[in-house]
Amino acid sequence: TFVVIDNCIKCKYTDCVAVCPVDCFYEGVNMLVIDPDVCIDCGVCEPECPAQAIKADTAKNLGIFPKLNADMAKIWPNLAFKRKALPEAAEFDGKPNKYEAFFS
Ligand code: SF4
Ligand code: F3S
Secondary structure, X not given: XXXXXXXXXXXXXXXXXXXXXXXXXXXXXXXXXXXXXXXXXXXXXXXXXXXXXXXXXXXXXXXXXHHHHHHHHOOOOEOOOOOOOOOOHHHHOOOOOXXXXXXX
16 A cells, blocks of 8 residues: 655645545545555555655555554545645645644
8 A cells, every 4th residue: 555654644645546446545634645555555646746756555654654654544424536735735835844843
């Protein structure tokens, strides 16, 4: 499966949603997650993210994100269509440790 990581937070560009063939993205206030039970590992979303916020789950140092994706995908609503990025996306793109800053 693929995993949405830290840099999606406060950006939420949603280009990933536009290309996913199985609509397995779920939406929180600040970020999206991927449902690992539905993702077919096609990989097309990874290069579409302007924030480089999608990684294969075989990547190193994903921290809490594999679990966070799996858990939140069961709670948050599905998002199947691209829409405008968050207004603060450009400002927050690339800021380090966004998870600690906004979720803990
Ligand atoms: Fe969707 Fe493919 Fe990305 Fe999985 S890897 S979330 S199936 S676009
Ligand atoms: Fe987030 Fe990138 Fe998708 S910023 S919403 S993972 S295109």
